[in-house]
Amino acid sequence: MTTTTQPHLPSSLLQILTCAQCKELVLPWLDPTIGPVYDCQPVCRPLPLDARELEHQLHRALAGIVAMDRAAQVLERIVITDASPSGLHLIWKVNLPPRPQPPATPPPSEGFVPPRPRSRP
Numbered sequence: 001m002t003t004t005t006q007p008h009l010p011s012s013l014l015q016i017l018t019c020a021q022c023k024e025l026v027l028p029w030l031d032p033t034i035g036p037v038y039d040c041q042p043v044c045r046p047l048p049l050d051a052r053e054l055e056h057q058l059h060r061a062l063a064g065i066v067a068m069d070r071a072a073q074v075l076e077r078i079v080i081t082d083a084s085p086s087g088l089h090l091i092w093k094v095n096l097p098p099r100p101q102p103p104a105t106p107p108p109s110e111g112f113v114p115p116r117p118r119s120r121p
């Protein structure tokens, strides 16, 4: 396996990855002994976050909701505690203006046709 400093995350997503402790960006870098990792500049953790594990958890968190390259359009921030499944906190952008609730509508006047009894041959 080859190690690389290139993250497997879109650059737009790297702008919203923040540390839960210091609120600074969590950026990818290559640790000479561990390999590809993510960490904040103040280095809040005793060990940096494993890049593959963090990227895997991000893929899992966003799968079926939004594409990775479009996630920064709908997410305000991704706050990272650790690279565990519960270590990511997604903060969504809420840009919907308040709207009045639509008026209630009466129930439909027609119901379903009751099933006919089956005739056995």
Ligand SMILES: [Zn+2]
Pocket: 019, 020, 021, 022, 023, 024, 040, 041, 042, 043, 044, 045
């Ligand atoms: Zn930090």
